[in-house]
Amino acid sequence: MGLALIREGSLDAAEAAFQRALQIDPRRFETWHQLVALYRRKGQEAQAEASLAKARVHDPDSVAIGLATASRDVVDDDSDQALAMLIAAASQSPRAVGHAPDAVVQVAQELIKHDRYTEALELLGRLPAEQQDWVDVRFERGLCYRYLGMYRAAMNEFQAILDQEPQSAKAQFNFALLLMFSLRFDEADGAFxxxxxxxxxxxxxxxxxxxxxxxxxxxxxxxxxxxxxxxxxxxxxxxxxxxxxxxxxxxxxxxxxxxxxxxxxxxxxxxGKHWLVHSLNGIVLMALGLTTEAIASFATATTLVSPAPRLSRLGLAAARLANGQEAPCPVTDAERQSEALPFWFALLGPQGIALCRNLGLVETVAGSATSS
CATH class of the missing domain: 1.25.40.10 (Tetratricopeptide repeat domain)
Structure with a gap:
């Protein structure tokens, strides 16, 4: 509430909100520190120093206090420096993680935005056991698993959310998407x-x-x-x-x-600048035998998003293979062990299956062949 009021420019109302929160739980060092930042913004340095002293009483670890500081900075400017501060604070002070779970979830969200899924999982894993089942924690963990191609683990997280909150639309959507990615098409169709x-x-x-x-x-x-x-x-x-x-x-x-x-x-x-449009166009061109044009379309797709999406990478390799060219392996070692490939091979069709065999992914070929 206090941070939202700050963003709206309602500084006095934000101060009142922070003070009410501290009356309920004066040990929340991160709230004290948010009050410090607010007072400094208002030019009330004496009040800021007094609040900082209170924060140190409840948590003398300055790194822990930094967790809340950086959390606020990320909200304000989404800067790489603020994100780095957050990660450093959370890594160096396990105690801070347990005291500021909302900030930790926010760090995880920022890491996910930057495609740093493994780091986000490691950070969420530092939360105390009693916080691991929180819906917000499970949701971010589920997203990480989904993006990493760990579909069964992701489905477990979203199912657990639905067990707690059956009407969670975001969890319902992600669960349906994972059914589709897992080639469980009839179940996905019903869920959508x-x-x-x-x-x-x-x-x-x-x-x-x-x-x-x-x-x-x-x-x-x-x-x-x-x-x-x-x-x-x-x-x-x-x-x-x-x-x-x-x-x-x-x-x-x-x-x-x-x-x-x-x-x-x-x-x-x-x-004209959507990676998926270029990738799907590449599949059509490749199927029509226009492999040179397909290569160009897939190559464009790989430049539009970083890191390059799986479908774009796989399509580019398949088109080069169909054109009689050498193609660098488009699959990372982690992806070989993941559940992420069969769906995209299914979309690529016969050329995708040819690439799959070329990569030695026999089980994936079988999964794709039954779906296309």
């Missing part, structure tokens, strides 16, 4: 359908669930159904480039080559 039916007021979430219903049916080989879903979506949201690109891929799989090219052209015109 329920989200659409039960959350019509949450337009963004319902829209994504609608899109992924189509994507799941496409990856699962139900091309007519996927085309119907994506066409209905585009009828009401004609500017949704990712839906148009997925429909283009679907129509390629249905043998409707001209329609596929038209969809891809429209998607590229609408969203």
């Amino acid at each position: 359908g329920r989200l659409r039916a039960e959350r019509p007021s949450q337009e963004s979430l319902a829209l994504q669930a609608w899109l992924y219903q189509g994507v799941g049916r496409l990856a699962g080989g139900r091309f007519d159904d996927a085309d119907a879903i994506l066409s209905a979506l585009l009828a009401t949201h004609p500017d949704m480039a990712t839906a148009q690109a997925y429909r283009g891929l679907c129509r390629l799989r249905m043998g409707q080559l001209e329609e596929a090219r038209a969809d891809m052209a429209a998607a590229s015109q609408a969203e």
